[in-house]
Amino acid sequence: MDILVIGGVAAGTKTAAKLKRENRDYNVTIITKGKDISYAGCGLPYYVGGVIENKESLIVNTPKNFEKLTGVKVITDTEALKINRELKTVKAINTITNEENEFSYNKLVIATGADPIKPNLEGINLQGVHYVRTPEDAINLREIIENEDIKRAVVVGGGFIGLEIAENLLENNIKTTVVDACENIPPGFDKDVSRYLQDKLIDEGIMVLTNEKVVSIIGDEKVSKIKTDKRAIKADIVIMSVGIRPNSRIAYDCGISLENNKTISVNYKMQTDDEDIFAVGDCASVKNILTNNSAWSPMGSSANKEGRCVARTIAGKESKFKGVLGTSIVKILDISAARTGLTEEEAKVYGYNVESVIVPLDDKAHYYPGSGLLFIKLIADRKSEKILGAQVFGKGSVDKQIDTVATAIHFEGKLNDLQDLDLAYAPPFSTAISPLGHAANVLLNKIYEDVEIVRFEEFINNQDEYKIVDVNKVATLEDALFVDLSKINGKIEGLEYDDKILLVCQRGKRAYLTYNRMKHYGYTDISVLEGGLSLNKEMGEL
The missing domain is CATH 3.50.50.60 (FAD/NAD(P)-binding domain)
Incomplete structure (x- = not known):
């Protein structure tokens, strides 16, 4: 069988290599317009900054080494121009010599990736x-x-x-x-x-x-x-x-269907509406696991899974790529930020009865050297308690937290599942109640109305209505009434039982404990500031 792969970065090389492992008799050829294949695109910013010292580290495999390692034929500096679906051929041109060639196929894999958007701006072609x-x-x-x-x-x-x-x-x-x-x-x-x-x-x-x-x-x-x-x-x-845009023109020109976002439309086997043509990587559409809608996942992680799926499908083995949750992570100076699933706003658009909370936490035992402040925003459906998404940011084990939530969503988990997960604990690695378990506890408290939590934005819009009460260990906020949690044994001097009160501490935990005690003694209109001063530094400046 002759299998032609157009494109030689993550998706193309993964597909080709897996095809040869499935059947050494397959005649697999990659054509790519670049001179490199299988390079570390996600590592490029770190080479620019010198974190990655050697440029050779960016190239995962050279064409020559890839051929020796896998048995795949690699033809570089060759741009695919046109697909003839009836004849099952691809016309291509050598970008150095301008010589045109024609490649035949039994199965074709389009892995043409995406191109950077070049805005139509005055001066866009200037040096620099x-x-x-x-x-x-x-x-x-x-x-x-x-x-x-x-x-x-x-x-x-x-x-x-x-x-x-x-x-x-x-x-x-x-x-x-x-x-x-x-x-x-x-x-x-x-x-x-x-x-x-x-x-x-x-x-x-x-x-x-x-x-x-x-x-x-x-x-x-x-x-x-x-x-x-x-x-x-x-x-x-x-x-x-x-940003980038999917490089899907060659598919469109031969009549293959595209999605509204210009990615190539495929089924769960990454197969286009031509049964002999597949699309993978940044040029292809995928499904969102939560919504079942078409999505775009221009990530090396998705590309490799899609390539494996296609290779197994061509080899006659049952294989489906279920889709993505949009899980991603970025390092921003000395902190990291990650997300998965739906944002709060997206969840509302899809009709969920959304509830969310942001909780500041230690990523490991607070007394252990190197512990860091971590924020978890957990998003769920109020009625079903189904987990819809999460955003985690701060220092420490951001990746561990977001991967755990992504796994829970993938298997249709609910908030109580996060409470009950048997996760690894020792002081160098986590807290006794895991950060995610703690966040789930707080969100369930909010859903069950065991605590009233107010966002900073909501407070700002109505700040004249509130009496701000500082419940930190020591007085921290200027012009706010300071209340020592340990000394609350009844009515608090300066506060009436029906006052609209906002409790503020560093992270929210001490405010919650104060809330619980004040409710016991008859205060009726109390709220806790979500995320405390850790999240809302502006609060200390009011």
Whole structure:
């Protein structure tokens, strides 16, 4: 059987290698327009910043080594131009010699990936405007940083790659500004989480400008500044990171169906509406496990699973790729942020009766050296208590928490399942009640109305109605009544039983204990500030 794979990064190479393991007699060929295959695209920002020292580390496999290792034939510098579905051929051109060739197939796998979006802006082609999509991009950018006097940089786009680039530029003592047209960055997080992450970037020295659109790039031959719809910003280099778009043109041109987001439409076998043509990786659609709707998952992790599915399907073995939850993670300076499932806003759109909570926690025993502050936002359906999503951010074991929630959602878990999970505990690794178990407890308390929790935004909109009560271990808030939890034994001087009271402490736990005691003594209208001062630093500035 002749199997042709168009594209040689994660999805293409995984498919091809697995095909040869399934049947050594398959004639498997990869054609790719680049000179590299199987490179570490997600590692490019860290090479730019010098965290990854050697450029050779970015190349997982060279074409020659890949051929020796797998038996797959690899043809580089060759761009596929047209698919003839009737004749089962692909016309391609050598990008160096312009020589045209034709490849025949019995089965075809489209793994053409995605291309960076290049906005139609004045000055977009000036020297000093860069993209970070290929190893060549990263190598070129790092050489410029090391050899030229680069003092100011602007990153256009606040997605994961953009923020990783900004972090690495800052580490090289380059004054860095991130500009994004959206209100909240990074994408995929709710507003309350994004606000914390943006504040973190600003605190560490990265200027963040949201709700701001770049309208032009200014310079003679080389960039000198960018202009937004609100201001001009000086820049020695500009990194464009406004997103990517699926490279699906070759499929569209031969009549294969696309989704609304321009990804190639496939079934659970990653098979297009042509039974002999498959699509995998950044160019293909997938299913969202929670909603069953078409989704896009341009991630190396998804690409590898999709490639394995296709190879087994072609080999005649039952295989399905169930889909994704949008699980992702990013390192932002000294903290990490991760998400999975639906955001709170998305869950509302899909008709769920949504309840959520953000809980600050220790990622391991507080007395153990190196313990860090972790925030968990847990999202569930109030009626069924089904887990819908989570966002975890802070220091420590962010990845462990988000992976556990993703697993729970995958198996249709509920909040009480998180309470009951038998997770590993020892002081260097976790707390006795796991962070996720604790977050589930708090959310269930909120659902069962055992505690009233108020978000900072809700408080700000109605702050004149509240009496703020400081219940930290020691007085912390100016102009607020301080109450010592251990001394509450009845009516509190300065507070009436029907006052509208907001209890504030560092993380919320002490406020909850105070809430419980004050309720016992007859106070009727009490709330706890969600996330405490750890999440809402602005509270201490009021």
